Amino acid sequence: MYYKVILFDFDDTLVDFHDAEVQAYGHLMRHYEVPSHLHDYHRFKEINQNHWEAFQRGEITKAEVLRHRFIATFETYGMTVNGQEADIVFRDGLARAPIKWIAGIMPMLEALHSQYALAIVTNGVTDTQERRIAQTDLHTVIDHIFISDKVGAQKPNVGFFEAVFEVFDQYDKKDFLIVGDSLTSDIQGGINAGIDTCWFNHRQLENKTAIQPTYTIEHIKALKEILM
Structure with missing residues (x-):
């Protein structure tokens, strides 16, 4: 895909x-x-x-x-x-608090940056999230950051994703993939918004919900196989 x-x-x-x-x-x-x-x-x-x-x-x-x-x-x-x-x-x-990366994240983002538009979609308080993100070099690989507090809606609400679609208005919904660890926030949010989803289950949790992601991976390296 x-x-x-x-x-x-x-x-x-x-x-x-x-x-x-x-x-x-x-x-x-x-x-x-x-x-x-x-x-x-x-x-x-x-x-x-x-x-x-x-x-x-x-x-x-x-x-x-x-x-x-x-x-x-x-x-x-x-x-x-x-x-x-x-x-x-x-x-x-x-x-x-010092930032601790999930294994393999920055190399993956650096590899994807030249081929895809990349964005962060996060629930949280604007000041807190901006201060945390400012500790990192994500500005070198991320094109846009969406924080629920600033957007005025929180994942999994469709309103959050409508703000994303407004910024990336040159793309269709089929062009989007959301990657996240939360079934109820990220994956359900993607489903609500009508885009494909990838559950990043790096903690190897059991899915006890009725929420079904498009893809499931346990290591970020596996994202490459989805994007090939």
């Missing part, structure tokens, strides 16, 4: 978000002087995931997610915090 535009998710597709999030959580715990032996990233991860899933179901707003995930986390420590302040501290730690 011949594609012309490759859309890449950012977190856990190009870079290791888990690593950055662990560092940001440590930064948050130190800010609020929580003893190190009580730091429990997995506690936060579960609470955070539950809040984002509630957001995707339309039960709470994004602003409520960003505040309440920390209020709920610190309640488990018997502490009361200002959720908005905690979110700012956490996102500052996230933006400062």
